[in-house]
Amino acid sequence: MIDVKEPLIPKIGVVTDIRIDTPDVKTFRVVTPDGKKAFEHKPGQCAMLSVPGVGEAMFSITSSPTNEEYMEFSIKKCGCVTEWLHSMEVGQQITIRGPYGRPFPVDTEFVGKDMLFIAGGIGLAPLRSVINYCRHYRDRYGKIDIVYGSRSMQDLVDYKEIIDEWANDAGVTVHLTIDREQPEWTGHVGFVPNYVKELGFSPDKIAILCGPPIMIKFTLAGLTELGFEKTQVYTTLELRMKCGIGKCGRCNVGAKYVCKDGPVFRLDELDELPDEY
Amino acid sequence: MRKISIDKLNSLFSAIAENETLYLPVDTKAGAKFEKWHDGAVLSDALNTVRSAKDFFFPQTENLMDFKVDGKNIEIIDTREECEDFVIFGVRACDVKSFEILDRVFLAEPVDSYYKNRREHGVIMSLACTKPHETCFCGTFGIDASSPEGDIVCHMTGDALCMDAKTEKGKALLSRLDSLTEETDGKAVEEQKKVTKERLAKLPLASLSADSFGAGKTEKFFGAPEWKELSQACLGCGTCTFVCPTCQCYDIKDFNTGHGVKRFRCWDSCMYSDFTKMSAGQPRLTQLERFRQRFMHKLVYYPTNNGGLFSCVGCGRCLSKCPIQMNIVKVMKKLGGKEND
Numbered sequence: 296m297i298d299v300k301e302p303l304i305p306k307i308g309v310v311t312d313i314r315i316d317t318p319d320v321k322t323f324r325v326v327t328p329d330g331k332k333a334f335e336h337k338p339g340q341c342a343m344l345s346v347p348g349v350g351e352a353m354f355s356i357t358s359s360p361t362n363e364e365y366m367e368f369s370i371k372k373c374g375c376v377t378e379w380l381h382s383m384e385v386g387q388q389i390t391i392r393g394p395y396g397r398p399f400p401v402d403t404e405f406v407g408k409d410m411l412f413i414a415g416g417i418g419l420a421p422l423r424s425v426i427n428y429c430r431h432y433r434d435r436y437g438k439i440d441i442v443y444g445s446r447s448m449q450d451l452v453d454y455k456e457i458i459d460e461w462a463n464d465a466g467v468t469v470h471l472t473i474d475r476e477q478p479e480w481t482g483h484v485g486f487v488p489n490y491v492k493e494l495g496f497s498p499d500k501i502a503i504l505c506g507p508p509i510m511i512k513f514t515l516a517g518l519t520e521l522g523f524e525k526t527q528v529y530t531t532l533e534l535r536m537k538c539g540i541g542k543c544g545r546c547n548v549g550a551k552y553v554c555k556d557g558p559v560f561r562l563d564e565l566d567e568l569p570d571e572y
Numbered sequence: 573m574r575k576i577s578i579d580k581l582n583s584l585f586s587a588i589a590e591n592e593t594l595y596l597p598v599d600t601k602a603g604a605k606f607e608k609w610h611d612g613a614v615l616s617d618a619l620n621t622v623r624s625a626k627d628f629f630f631p632q633t634e635n636l637m638d639f640k641v642d643g644k645n646i647e648i649i650d651t652r653e654e655c656e657d658f659v660i661f662g663v664r665a666c667d668v669k670s671f672e673i674l675d676r677v678f679l680a681e682p683v684d685s686y687y688k689n690r691r692e693h694g695v696i697m698s699l700a701c702t703k704p705h706e707t708c709f710c711g712t713f714g715i716d717a718s719s720p721e722g723d724i725v726c727h728m729t730g731d732a733l734c735m736d737a738k739t740e741k742g743k744a745l746l747s748r749l750d751s752l753t754e755e756t757d758g759k760a761v762e763e764q765k766k767v768t769k770e771r772l773a774k775l776p777l778a779s780l781s782a783d784s785f786g787a788g789k790t791e792k793f794f795g796a797p798e799w800k801e802l803s804q805a806c807l808g809c810g811t812c813t814f815v816c817p818t819c820q821c822y823d824i825k826d827f828n829t830g831h832g833v834k835r836f837r838c839w840d841s842c843m844y845s846d847f848t849k850m851s852a853g854q855p856r857l858t859q860l861e862r863f864r865q866r867f868m869h870k871l872v873y874y875p876t877n878n879g880g881l882f883s884c885v886g887c888g889r890c891l892s893k894c895p896i897q898m899n900i901v902k903v904m905k906k907l908g909g910k911e912n913d
Contacts, residue, residue, distance in 0.1 A: 297652040297689055302682040303824070303837075304637055307646055347639035347646055347833040348826050374851035388646040390639075508853070535850045537824045540682050543840070544821030545848060547869065548855075549790050550876035569794045571855045571865075 302540050305345060305390035306333050310383055311365065316452045317445075320417055321381055322357065322369045325391060333391045336360055338401050338425040339531055339559045342393030343539050344368065345376070352376040353536045353554070356394065357420045359427035366391075369420040369452055395539040396558045399425050399503065399529060408501045409437035413514055415487050415506025416445050419452045421531050421558075422505050430464055439464075440496065444472040444487040444510075448480050470494060488513035491521075498522035504530045515562070525563040532558045532565075532572050548572050573761070574746060574753035575732045584733070585609050587749055588659050592695070595628070596661040597621050606660065615662060619705050620887060624817030625667040628660055629690045630674060632814075632839050636686065636824065639833040649832075652685065655693040659745065662699045665720035666710045666887035670817035671696070672721075673885070676878050677820050686837070695741050698722030700761075702768050707888030709777035709901060715885060718768035729760040736761075777886075777901060784908045785871040787880050793872060794864070798906045803863035805896040810841035812890040812899070813866065818883045821847070842866050867903045 312324035325344075327333050336342070336356050345351035352374070358367035372381045380389070399405065410429055414422045429436045441461060445451045451471065462469040472483040472490045483490060487510050496502075498521050504511055511530060518528060534546040534553045546553035549568040560568075576584050588594045594609040597616040604618035606625060638649040671691075678687035698720035701708075710717050719725070723742030727734045734756055737743040746753075772778065785793070813819040823840035826833050840847060842865045848856050856862050874883035884900055891899045 297650075297654055297685055299683075299685050299688075301650075301652065301685040303684075304648065304650060307648065345826075347641055347835070348828040350826060351824060377851075384644075387644045390646065390648065533850070533852060534855060535848050537822065537840075541680070542677050542684060542820070543823070544842060544869075545840075547842075547865070547873065549794075550873040567790075569790060569868075571861065 302392070303538065305343065305351075305392035308333055308344070308389050308391035310385060310387045310389060313383065313385055316369060316454070317450045319372045320369055320450075320452050321372075322367050322453075323380065323383075324365045324367050325389070326365045328388070332363065332366055334394055336366070336394035337398030338428045339399040339421060340394040340396050341539070341554075341558060342366070342368070342391055342395065343536075344380070345390045346379045347390065349379045350376045351390075351537070353395065353539060355421035355424070355531065355558070357423045359424050359431060361428055361431040369417065369423070371417040393539065395554050397556060399531075399559050401425060401428055405429070405501055406435050407437065409499065410439045411496055411500050411502040412439070412441045412443075413487060413491060413502060413504045413506070414441075414443045415510040416450060417452060418504075418506030418510070419443055420505075422503060423453060423456075425503060426461065430461070430467065433464070433466070437466075437500070439467045440470065440494075440500075441467065442470045442472070442487060442491055442494065444474070444485075444490065446474050448473055448477050486510070486513075488517050492517040496521055498524070498527065500527070502528045504528065525566060526561060528562040529559060530562070530565065532560060534572060573734055573736045573756050573758045574749070575734045575756040576753045578728070578731055578733060580752065581615065581733060582612065584749065584752055585613070585661070586611060587752055588661075588745070591657070591748070592745075593656060593658040594661060595658065606662075609661075619701060619703060619708075620664050620667070620889075622889075623815060624670060624887065624889065625660060625663050626670060626674060626817050626820070628658075628694055629671065629687055630678070630820060630822075630839075634686060634837050636835045636837050639826075639835065641833060652689070655689045657693045657695070659695045659697060661697040661726075663696050663720070663722060664699060664701055664887070665715050665717045666708075666885040667817050668696060668698045668721045669710070669713070669715050669885045670887075673818045673874075673878075673881065673883050674820055676881070695724070695745050696722040697724045697726055697735070697742075697745075700725070700727045700764070700768065702728065702764060702771075704768070704772055704775055705888060706776050707891040708772075708775055708886060709780050709888065710886035711772055711775075711778060712780045712782050712886050712904075713882050713884060716769075717772055718765040727761045727764055729764050732756070732760070734758065734761050780901060780904060781908065782871065782882055782884075782904065785875070785882070785904070787872070787876040789872045790868070790876070793868060793907055796907055799860055799864045802898065802903055802906055803860040806843070806859050806863045806898060807895060808843045808845065808859050808862065809895060810843040811893050811895065813841040813843055814839060815889040815893050817885055817887055817889070818870070819866075842869070867900060870900065871904070
């Protein structure tokens with residue numbers, strides 16, 4: 296036996312709660328077998344979850360670090376590991392290792408700023424951690440705007456939390472939109488990039504984006520039109536990963552490794568990378 | 573510096589193998605290959621082994637850990653064991669340099685304990701080249717084939733093997749062999765280095781320069797139109813990455829044995845289409861992008877992160893093994909500008 300820590304060897308995690316968010320997204324609550332948080336993290340960081348025999352995959356930690364009891368992961372069903380995770384029942388053990396990656400600069404560059412969160416679909420998952428962190432330390436940040444869109448009303452992740460908690464906070468404004476009209480929907484209809492332009496945010500804030508590449512692309516163009524500088528815009532990348540510690544080579548883009556140099560990048564940093572993400 | 577007569581090599585190997593497992597290049601049907609020494613095993617005359625020496629520290633497949641799954645419960649079994657001391661004889665200058673390149677990946681924080689374990693227990697007895705091949709270009713990367721690095725640096729000088737210990741590990745091993753060896757002034761070694769250097773200077777690739785590549789050159793080379801022509805015939809077979817002493821990308825896969833789950837690490841290749849494929853998309857759709865990744869990593873990205881050190885040692889294996897005769901030399905010549913015309 297070697298008596299040194301090995302980053303690739305995970306811990307055991309127990310799934311203590313499973314929430315069905317949308318037809319293809321579930322949120323899993325994970326603790327260690329003795330009921331504690333597996334490790335501390337910062338908003339934007341990720342963890343490797345695995346099902347032995349099926350595989351290991353990287354997920355953003357959806358819960359805020361300020362939650363001292365457990366971690367949550369909002370996971371869309373779209374591959375072998377996620378398919379298996381979706382079929383789990385409460386009490387199932389999985390493995391967990393992390394935290395990985397560079398977080399959002401919530402304690403430095405974001406302090407004192409107005410915040411604009413823009414998410415599409417499952418893209419809300421990594422942002423939920425930051426949003427709840429900012430809500431927890433409410434007086435450190437200025438006004439908070441959240442623009443969130445999805446294909447349909449049923450595809451909005453964390454809908455209950457958004458409506459019951461976020462929308463009721465002082466200084467927090469939630470702007471929801473869905474792609475197509477639905478009889479029971481009274482809110483905005485349209486794609487996120489257009490909605491952001493319609494809302495016409497003043498460019499004196501930090502913008503954080505996460506969503507499908509096409510949404511990111513057009514929203515970025517919209518933000519630039521509104522006068523946002525590249526140094527004010529952040530996003531979080533997703534690439535295939537195996538190790539999470541900058542060694543296996545999969546998430547290498549230019550001289551960066553998304554797992555350790557990202558997943559959070561500021562737009563001006565992203566511009567220096569070759570277009571391979 | 574110590575020396576031993578060539579006709580006593582077997583007794584030298586035997587003395588080493590008494591305490592440590594000894595590996596050395598021997599001739600096989602598939603070419604020269606590092607194998608465990610046994611009495612009478614003959615050191616290969618080949619310039620280098622078909623496969624690189626990276627397997628010693630970063631094996632093609634290795635068991636990382638096991639799992640026992642019982643209903644909803646999982647048990648993680650740490651299968652790591654302290655590696656036994658071993659000696660690798662006959663590692664060439666290029667391959668010795670590759671260890672430094674791998675070290676900077678695997679020994680960087682957080683340290684890979686599997687690699688570190690093997691690295692700490694391995695003693696490298698390098699062997700200076702005397703007759704470099706026309707596919708050799710280690711000089712391009714500042715490597716001197718006549719004077720390799722290593723724990724013990726060896727030179728085969730006609731009738732004797734001269735050994736010079738360079739590290740504590742090397743000194744400990746060499747002093748253990750004192751009764752078999754005798755002191756030498758090293759004149760024969762100096763003489764040999766001189767002759768080898770002359771040979772190296774006459775190699776067809778002796779003037780190949782890497783100067784136009786290196787840290788911070790992403791923008792200069794990434795969008796180059798030449799990638800199209802260079803990558804056009806690439807089959808994506810990944811042979812170059814497997815024979816490469818510095819390629820270190822890996823995959824992690826689970827195997828269900830029926831009695832439990834074994835998690836393995838295996839070599840992987842950026843030349844394969846599923847290397848970056850996700851359920852959410854594929855950032856490198858074409859072979860051009862995958863081909864470019866490999867060379868950009870060796871010539872630009874790795875140096876950017878490692879103080880200018882290139883991730884190629886000029887061993888020439890990819891030159892002789894690529895089924896379409898494409899290789900890093902052609903890439904450097906095509907993209908490297910005037911120096912390489």
